[in-house]
Amino acid sequence: MEQIIDKYRGDSTAMIAILHDLNAAFRYLPREALEIVSDRLSVPLSYLYSAATFYRSFDLEPCGEHEIQVCLGTACHVRGSERILDALSRRLGIKPGETTADGKFTLKRVNCLGACALGPLVSIDQKHHGHLTIHQAERLLEAYKDEHD
Numbered sequence: 001m002e003q004i005i006d007k008y009r010g011d012s013t014a015m016i017a018i019l020h021d022l023n024a025a026f027r028y029l030p031r032e033a034l035e036i037v038s039d040r041l042s043v044p045l046s047y048l049y050s051a052a053t054f055y056r057s058f059d060l061e062p063c064g065e066h067e068i069q070v071c072l073g074t075a076c077h078v079r080g081s082e083r084i085l086d087a088l089s090r091r092l093g094i095k096p097g098e099t100t101a102d103g104k105f106t107l108k109r110v111n112c113l114g115a116c117a118l119g120p121l122v123s124i125d126q127k128h129h130g131h132l133t134i135h136q137a138e139r140l141l142e143a144y145k146d147e148h149d
């Protein structure tokens, strides 16, 4: 926590970068962490919460060990990403935004992963998998489960 804040020398203009690093370190933004950031950067806590809720890449609840992001941006949506999201949701037994009971997977819907030409696009732990069919996405999930069990 202190290392992350010190890395940016307490610079309030680096607030988003600090939140990104904290989110990656804790897999979410604990309230205690936001309180410390607020204090160290002299930024109101409410402002940090506004930023944390505005950007979909931040989590205010603990995430699972592995994060699956399904892009529902326009380019991916027109190529069927909604059906991929539904299929993964069924396989995992959770809705988008939820984490499996064993804490292994969090499923998220995101608006754009910045690689629209690869749609429909799914990212698992920040690794992009593009041009997926429903079947390929399901196989990818099963392979990932096997690999990380």
Ligand code: FES
Binding pocket: 071, 072, 073, 074, 075, 076, 077, 111, 112, 113, 114, 115, 116, 117, 119, 121
């Ligand atoms: S719309 Fe899916 S990556 Fe941009």
